[in-house]
Amino acid sequence: MAESNFVDYVKIYCRSGKGGRGSSHFRREKYIPRGGPDGGDGGEGGSIILRGNRNYWTLLHLRYERHIIAESGEPGSGSKSSGKKGESKVIEVPCGTVVYDAHTGDYICDITDHNEEYILLKGGRGGLGNTRFKTSTNRAPRYAQPGEPFEERWIILELKLLADVGLVGFPNAGKSTLLSVVSAAKPKIANYPFTTLVPNLGIVSYRDNQSFVMADIPGIIEGASEGKGLGLRFLRHIERNSLLLFIIPADSDDIKTEFSILLNELTQYNPELADKKRLLAISKTDLLDDELMHAIAQELPDIPYVFISAVTTYGIAALKDMLWRELNSEEIQIGPTTEKDSLVHRNLDIKSVVFDEEEDTPDRPEEEDYDEEEDE
Numbered sequence: 001m002a003e004s005n006f007v008d009y010v011k012i013y014c015r016s017g018k019g020g021r022g023s024s025h026f027r028r029e030k031y032i033p034r035g036g037p038d039g040g041d042g043g044e045g046g047s048i049i050l051r052g053n054r055n056y057w058t059l060l061h062l063r064y065e066r067h068i069i070a071e072s073g074e075p076g077s078g079s080k081s082s083g084k085k086g087e088s089k090v091i092e093v094p095c096g097t098v099v100y101d102a103h104t105g106d107y108i109c110d111i112t113d114h115n116e117e118y119i120l121l122k123g124g125r126g127g128l129g130n131t132r133f134k135t136s137t138n139r140a141p142r143y144a145q146p147g148e149p150f151e152e153r154w155i156i157l158e159l160k161l162l163a164d165v166g167l168v169g170f171p172n173a174g175k176s177t178l179l180s181v182v183s184a185a186k187p188k189i190a191n192y193p194f195t196t197l198v199p200n201l202g203i204v205s206y207r208d209n210q211s212f213v214m215a216d217i218p219g220i221i222e223g224a225s226e227g228k229g230l231g232l233r234f235l236r237h238i239e240r241n242s243l244l245l246f247i248i249p250a251d252s253d254d255i256k257t258e259f260s261i262l263l264n265e266l267t268q269y270n271p272e273l274a275d276k277k278r279l280l281a282i283s284k285t286d287l288l289d290d291e292l293m294h295a296i297a298q299e300l301p302d303i304p305y306v307f308i309s310a311v312t313t314y315g316i317a318a319l320k321d322m323l324w325r326e327l328n329s330e331e332i333q334i335g336p337t338t339e340k341d342s343l344v345h346r347n348l349d350i351k352s353v354v355f356d357e358e359e360d361t362p363d364r365p366e367e368e369d370y371d372e373e374e375d376e
Helices: 175-182 235-240 255-269 271-275 290-297 316-327
Strands: 009-015 048-052 067-069 089-093 097-101 107-111 117-121 152-159 165-168 200-205 211-216 243-249 277-283 305-307
Touching (some): 067 089, 175 211, 175 316, 235 271, 243 316, 255 271
Parallel strands (some): 165 243, 277 305
Antiparallel strands (some): 097 107, 200 211
16 A cells, blocks of 8 residues: 555654773783783774665655664773774665754754765764873873763654645645646545545656656645644645645635635745745636636636646646746746647655554663654
């Protein structure tokens, strides 16, 4: 089931490795009296490193790995031998992952590029061996440094989809149908509210082998910013979209009011969303004749719009043109069209996971209050 592998929120415990202790050792060999100190340094502990990976599209691979612990450094030994460094742990995350401190909620970092790295927790430094403390006045130091302790913290990873166009609308507005027509994505489509339970991505092919990414966000209802419906859980994905395409069906009682409600919910969630580029698509226009279409056009909000029908592909080519021009900051021609689309589509499939009851996890911290969002 496609909707069983999408995870966009995980809470994990991370701990770096502690540094190895230095060695307090003296050279003991036959015929070499007073060999002196020869204790080596301890090895450095492993770090916890976050790395962006464009081959990951969800946080599913971290769903059941709740404790990530780096290796500690080994202690030093005689003959001035240094201890082995602890192996660092690299956490691969999809591009668009935001990291927060689970205790304070403070922002830590944002991984947006492939192979971008961030040292989340640095391993402890290894302690110095007694050789390091030998001086002309202290020729036989009998002490060495302990290694530095590890660092630990609980973190929250939130995935915010990176897409060029985000589809915004009420349930059953036709967002998933549109995505399935303009791309090779196969979102679940049915005649009941909240059919889409997870975001879906699709690559939309355009002329001259150009393309852009479109994201289908689960339906928004009035009060979503306060937690109603699917609430805030998926509104975060809209924050990363370059352009918002509002989808409102032609059989809506009041298109202008619906648009205002949707825009209000977005701005209540994050006021910065009001500054994003916006377009309006009136879907299901196969239900209209030219006279009704003209009447509706007179009542639309003052933003660029287009009439479309995913069933008959009416207006789909014009919609793509509008989106492409807006993404490239070109002037948009407002109005409906009858141009047909004949492009070849490519697929980019995002899967989802059904959140289940938390399992008991071994080890460390009693920070069990995991992810409230996941347990809902």
